[in-house]
Amino acid sequence: MNPNFEVKELLEQNRYFIEKPSKQWILKVVILAIILGIGLYALVLQVIKGHTITGMRDNVVWGVYIVNFVFILGLSYAGALLAGIFHLGRVEWAKPLQRILKLITVFALIIGPFYILLCLGRPERLLNLFIYPRIQSPIIWDVTAIVTDLIFCIVYMYFTYIKDFAMLRDITENSEIYTWRNKMYKFLAFGYQDIPEQRKLLNQALDIMAAIIIPTTIIAYSLLAWLFGMNLKVGWHSSIFGPFFVLSAVYSGVALLILIMWIYRKKQKLEKVFTDNHFLYLGFSLLVLSLFYGYFYFSDYITDWYNMQKTYTLLWEKYFDFSQYGFPFVISIFLVAFLPSIVIGIPWFRSVNSIALTAVLSLVGLWMMRYLMIVPVLETPYLPIQDIRENWVHYSATWIEWSLTIAGIALFALFFVFVGKLAPIIPISEMLEKEEPEKLDSYDSKDPNLVTST
Amino acid sequence: MKTNSLLNSVTLIVCLICSLATVTNVVAQKKGSTRLKMYYEKLANNDKKISIILNKGKGLDITGVENAEIILQTIDKEDKLKLTSLKTNSNGETALIIEANYVFPIDEEGFSIIEAKYNGNDSLKSAKKQIKFIDLSLEVSLDVVDSVKQVTVYAFEKDSIGTLKPIEGIKLSIGVKRLFSTLYLNQIETNSKGIGTMEFPNDIAGDSIGNITLIIKINDHNDYGTITKSVIKNWGTIIDYNTTTSERSLFGDEAPMWMIISVIIILSGAWYHFIIAIFKVLKIKKLELKA
Numbered sequence: 001m002n003p004n005f006e007v008k009e010l011l012e013q014n015r016y017f018i019e020k021p022s023k024q025w026i027l028k029v030v031i032l033a034i035i036l037g038i039g040l041y042a043l044v045l046q047v048i049k050g051h052t053i054t055g056m057r058d059n060v061v062w063g064v065y066i067v068n069f070v071f072i073l074g075l076s077y078a079g080a081l082l083a084g085i086f087h088l089g090r091v092e093w094a095k096p097l098q099r100i101l102k103l104i105t106v107f108a109l110i111i112g113p114f115y116i117l118l119c120l121g122r123p124e125r126l127l128n129l130f131i132y133p134r135i136q137s138p139i140i141w142d143v144t145a146i147v148t149d150l151i152f153c154i155v156y157m158y159f160t161y162i163k164d165f166a167m168l169r170d171i172t173e174n175s176e177i178y179t180w181r182n183k184m185y186k187f188l189a190f191g192y193q194d195i196p197e198q199r200k201l202l203n204q205a206l207d208i209m210a211a212i213i214i215p216t217t218i219i220a221y222s223l224l225a226w227l228f229g230m231n232l233k234v235g236w237h238s239s240i241f242g243p244f245f246v247l248s249a250v251y252s253g254v255a256l257l258i259l260i261m262w263i264y265r266k267k268q269k270l271e272k273v274f275t276d277n278h279f280l281y282l283g284f285s286l287l288v289l290s291l292f293y294g295y296f297y298f299s300d301y302i303t304d305w306y307n308m309q310k311t312y313t314l315l316w317e318k319y320f321d322f323s324q325y326g327f328p329f330v331i332s333i334f335l336v337a338f339l340p341s342i343v344i345g346i347p348w349f350r351s352v353n354s355i356a357l358t359a360v361l362s363l364v365g366l367w368m369m370r371y372l373m374i375v376p377v378l379e380t381p382y383l384p385i386q387d388i389r390e391n392w393v394h395y396s397a398t399w400i401e402w403s404l405t406i407a408g409i410a411l412f413a414l415f416f417v418f419v420g421k422l423a424p425i426i427p428i429s430e431m432l433e434k435e436e437p438e439k440l441d442s443y444d445s446k447d448p449n450l451v452t453s454t
Numbered sequence: 455m456k457t458n459s460l461l462n463s464v465t466l467i468v469c470l471i472c473s474l475a476t477v478t479n480v481v482a483q484k485k486g487s488t489r490l491k492m493y494y495e496k497l498a499n500n501d502k503k504i505s506i507i508l509n510k511g512k513g514l515d516i517t518g519v520e521n522a523e524i525i526l527q528t529i530d531k532e533d534k535l536k537l538t539s540l541k542t543n544s545n546g547e548t549a550l551i552i553e554a555n556y557v558f559p560i561d562e563e564g565f566s567i568i569e570a571k572y573n574g575n576d577s578l579k580s581a582k583k584q585i586k587f588i589d590l591s592l593e594v595s596l597d598v599v600d601s602v603k604q605v606t607v608y609a610f611e612k613d614s615i616g617t618l619k620p621i622e623g624i625k626l627s628i629g630v631k632r633l634f635s636t637l638y639l640n641q642i643e644t645n646s647k648g649i650g651t652m653e654f655p656n657d658i659a660g661d662s663i664g665n666i667t668l669i670i671k672i673n674d675h676n677d678y679g680t681i682t683k684s685v686i687k688n689w690g691t692i693i694d695y696n697t698t699t700s701e702r703s704l705f706g707d708e709a710p711m712w713m714i715i716s717v718i719i720i721l722s723g724a725w726y727h728f729i730i731a732i733f734k735v736l737k738i739k740k741l742e743l744k745a
Contacts, residue, residue: 162738190739191742201735208731211727
C-alpha cells in the first residue's frame with residue numbers, strides 16, 4: 001500500500017494529539033476514571049475482606065481473574081508477534097498498524113499480570129517468587145517470560161516512536177504554547193536527526209528487536225499454556241495447549257486490532273490510513289484463524305472423547321448439558337469458529353462494519369472459551385467433590401470480580417486515550433520513510449499552521 | 455351286513471387314532487443326542503490332565519451341557535475301575551488332573567485306556583468315550599558345546615519292568631515362554647535313539663538375570679497325546695524390565711542440567727541481542743552532534 005498523501009496531510013489528520021483536550025476527551029477520561037475507581041474500590045474490599053467476597057473457593061481456585069490474565073496476555077503477545085512479523089516481513093500495507101500493535105502489546109502486558117496478583121490469597125508472598133525461585137517451576141518460567149517480554153516490548157515500542165518524536169520535536173520547536181511538549185519530544189527523540197547513519201542504526205536496532213520479540217512472545221505464551229498443560233487435570237493435560245494458546249492469542253490480537261482500527265477510523269476520520277483493504281486483509285486473517293481454531297479445538301476434543309475416561313466424560317457432559325455450560329459453549333464455539341466464515345466468507349455480508357462487529361463478537365467468544373477452559377475443569381477434579389456446600393463446588397463470579405474486569409478494560413482504553421494525546425496513533429515517519437524518503441524533508445517544521453491554529 | 459360294515463369302519467378309525475397317538479408320543483419322548491470329547495495331556499510337571507467336553511445338539515446348534523455328571527474310569531482288560539466323577543461347567547467342560555506318580559493299567563501294546571461316561575437324563579441320551587495313550591517321557595538337557603548352546607531332547611517309553619525304549623520320529627516343537635504365549639523357535643524330530651537336537655539362538659530376550667523358560671511340546675499325537683516339558687535356563691539376554699524411571703524433575707530438589715543450560719542459552723541469547731540493540735540506539739545520541 002503506497003501512501004498517497006503528504007506528511008502535512010497526515011499530520012493534519014492526526015493533529016488531535018497536539019490539540020488542547022476537548023470536552024469530549026475530558027468526558028471520556030472522567031467516565032473511564034470512574035469505572036477504574038469502582039474497580040479500585042472493589043480491590044480495596046478484596047484486600048480487606050479476602051477472597052471470601054469473590055466466587056473463588058477451595059475447588060475452583062481460579063475464576064474470572066485468571067481468564068482475564070490469560071486473555072489479556074494473549075492480546076499482548078499477539079500484538080508483539082504480529083508487529084515483529086510485519087516489520088521483518090517488510091509488509092508495506094501493515095505499516096499503519098504497527099503503532100497500534102505495539103501499544104496493545106505494552107498496555108496488555110502491564111494490565112494482564114495484575115489479574116494474577118488478584119488471584120493470590122497472600123499477595124505479600126509474591127516476593128518469595130523472586131527471593132526463592134525454583135527454575136523447575138512453570139510459574140517461575142512464566143514470571144521470567146512476562147518480565148523479559150515487558151522490558152523488550154516497552155523498549156521496542158519506544159524505538160519505533162523515536163522518528164516520530166524527532167518529527168514532533170521539530171514541529172513544536174517554535175511553539176510558545178507547547179514548550180513542555182517540545183522538551184519532552186526533544187528528550188524522547190534521543191538526538192535523532194534522521195541523518196543516514198542514525199537511520200541505519202535505528203533500523204538495525206528495530207530489526208534486532210523485532211527478531212527477538214517473535215520467539216520471546218511465542219515462548220512466553222507457550223509457557224503460560226504449559227502452566228495449565230502440566231497439570232494432571234482433565235481438559236488441561238494436553239500437548240496441544242502450547243500451539244493452541246499461541247493460535248488463540250494471534251486470533252484475539254487480530255480481532256482487537258480490527259476493533260481499534262475501526263474506532264480510530266470512525267473517530268479520527270482515518271479512512272485513508274486504515275483503508276477498506278486493511279479491514280479486508282485482517283478480516284480474511286480472522287477467517288483463516290477461526291478455521292484453524294475450530295480445527296485445533298476439534299482435534300483436542302476428539303482425542304479426549306474417543307478414549308472417554310470417566311472424568312473426561314464428566315467434563316464433556318458439562319459442556320453439552322444445557323443446564324450447565326451448554327449455552328455458553330455452543331455460543332462461544334459459534335462466535336469463534338463459525339461466525340467469521342459466515343460474515344467474512346460470504347461476500348454479501350462483508351463490509352468494514354460487519355468485519356469490525358465480527359471481530360468484537362470473536363473477542364467475546366474467545367474470552368468465553370477461556371472461561372470454559374478454566375472453570376468447568378476446576379469443577380471436575382479426578383477425586384469427586386463430596387460433602388461440600390453447593391456454592392463451593394460451582395463457581396460464580398461476584399460483582400467484585402466483574403468490576404475489576406471492567407476496570408481492566410477501562411484502564412486499557414485510558415492508556416490509549418492518554419498516549420493518543422502525546423503522539424500520533426500511526427507511525428507517520430515510518431509510513432513515509434521507505435516508500436518516498438524525500439517526503440520526510442517535504443514537511444515544513446516551521447509551518448505555524450500546524451501548531452498555532454489550536 | 456350293514457351293522458358289520460359300520461362296526462369295521464369304527465374299529466378302523468379307532469385303530470388309526472390310537473396309532474397316531476402312539477407315534478406322537480414316541481416322537482415327543484425322543485431324547486437329544488449328546489457327544490463326548492476327551493483329550494489327554496501330559497503337563498510340564500509330569501501330571502496328566504484329562505479334559506472332557508460334553509456337547510448336545512447338532513450342526514450350528516451344538517452347545518455344552520451344563521452341570522452334567524461325567525464318570526471317569528480306567529479299563530484294565532475286562533475290568534473297569536472308577537477314577538472319579540466330575541461335573542461339567544456352563545460350557546460343558548470339565549477336567550481331571552492326575553498326579554505324576556499314579557500308575558495306570560496298560561494293555562499288551564502299552565496303552566492306557568480311560569473311559570468317560572455320561573448316563574444321560576430325561577431329555578438327553580447317554581454318551582461314552584474312550585481314549586488310549588502311551589505314557590511317553592521327555593528328558594531335556596541343555597549344554598554349551600564350543601560356545602554353541604544346544605538343546606537335546608530324549609523321548610522314551612518306560613515299560614512295566616522299567617526298561618527305557620527310545621522313540622523315533624517324534625516331532626517336537628521348541629519355543630520359549632513369553633508374557634502371553636509361547637514363541638516357537640523350531641520343530642525337530644527324534645532319531646532312532648529317540649534324540650532330537652537344536653541350536654539355541656543367542657538373541658532371545660530373557661529376564662533381569664537372563665533366564666528363559668524353554669518349552670518343548672508334542673502336539674496332539676495319536677499315541678502320546680499332548681506333552682509339554684519346560685526348563686528354566688539363563689540363556690537369554692539380560693533385560694531389566696523394572697527400569698527405574700528418572701525422578702520427576704519438576705518436583706525434585708534440583709533442576710535437571712538440560713533445563714538449566716536451556717534457560718541460560720535462551721535468556722542470554724535474547725538479552726545479548728537486546729543489549730546490542732540498545733547500544734545501537736545509544737550511538738544515535740552520539741551522532742546528534744555530528745548532525
